[in-house]
Each structure stands twice: as C-alpha cells, then as structure tokens.
Amino acid sequence: GAGVSQSPSNKVTEKGKDVELRCDPISGHTALYWYRQSLGQGLEFLIYFQGNSAPDKSGLPSDRFSAERTGGSVSTLTIQRTQQEDSAVYLCASSLLGLASYNEQFFGPGTRLTVL
C-alpha cells in the first residue's frame, strides 16, 4: 500500500512568512510523529499524535510552531514568522501502535524548508 507522503517536497520562503507542511500517514496508522533534521544537528522530535489523546508537544522549539491532526489522519505542521534557523528537513512518520507492530515507525520523504 501507499507509504507516508508529505507535501510540498521543497519550500523556499522569506524570513517572517508563515508556512504549512502537510503529512498523510499510512492508512489506519494511529500514531503520527513530526521530526526535524537540521544540518549537523541530527534528527530531533517535534510533536506526536496518538488517536484522540492530547498531542505530546514537548519537542516544539518555540511557540511559533504548532501542529494539528484532523480526523485522526492528515496532519499539518505550521511555522509562523519563519526564521533562518528554521531551515531544515521536516520529516513525518506514522506507526500502528500495538503489540503486533511494536510501534515500528515509517517515515515520509520529508519537506526541505529553506528560509531566506
């Protein structure tokens, strides 16, 4: 079946603008994660959604970052008033949290964000 998809694949924006990044998880996956991969920093967790529970926002770097997940499926990560340090690849992952899957996470291709 289809894997995790993300759009756009590339986004170039000017400092101060808002951007929205989209993630379509694997159908039926209950858990959805956003990560960020910056040059030299490695992969860092941003936010996690599981079913109807309140999201775990502990990884969001500032209040300019927010995310929502509508209908338990598609998720949008919004960055307001972008800064140059927000430039990174934003990766989305989904998983079927449960004993059978042991929460194996499957990643999308990422969105490369460049803030000029």
Place this chain on the structure above:
Amino acid sequence: KQEVTQIPAALSVPEGENLVLNCSFTDSAIYNLQWFRQDPGKGLTSLLLIQSSQREQTSGRLNASLDKSSGRSTLYIAASQPGDSATYLCAVESQAGTALIFGKGTTLSVSS
C-alpha cells in the same frame, strides 16, 4: 535523559567486505531499537526493528543485535555492495508510543 551515539561517524570500505556499525545508548530501559537507512536527500527507510526482549534480527545481508544491559546495538552488513552506500541511523524508543531518539548516524561508502 536518553542519548544515542553512533561510531564511527563515517566509514569507507571496498566492495565485498563485511562490516559492523555501532550504536550505544545511555539508558538501558528501552521499548525497541530501530535501524534506518537514509539516502542523500531522501527520507528514512526502516531496516530492522529489535524488540526489547529480543537479541537480534536478520533481514537478508543485514543482522542487528541488541545488548540492553550494556546499552549497545550493532548492525552487521555482510558482503557489502556499492548500493549499500548511505547513512545508517540508529534510534531507540524508550517507552511504547514515545518518540524515537536518534543517533547522528554513520555514513557508509562502499567502493567498487
């Protein structure tokens, strides 16, 4: 706080060699450990997942081991090929349903 370290940061080998990539983690109380592959400009491809109760997993030429008590995992690649050239990432999940904590990866180059 869980920290994941991968050594070496980069590795170059000739085609056909067997090789081992190392991953260590500071807190042995983990739920699972995943090895990923990342090609330049691409997302992550899951290679192997080892449950906390398991010692190893195998897929084709890949074998991953887990020693929770010592906080170590290894990824063994047999008979390496140029197509294996990529960055290999190790990640641990400390509790079920929590985020993965990643190492910084080992960039492998296999020359023909």
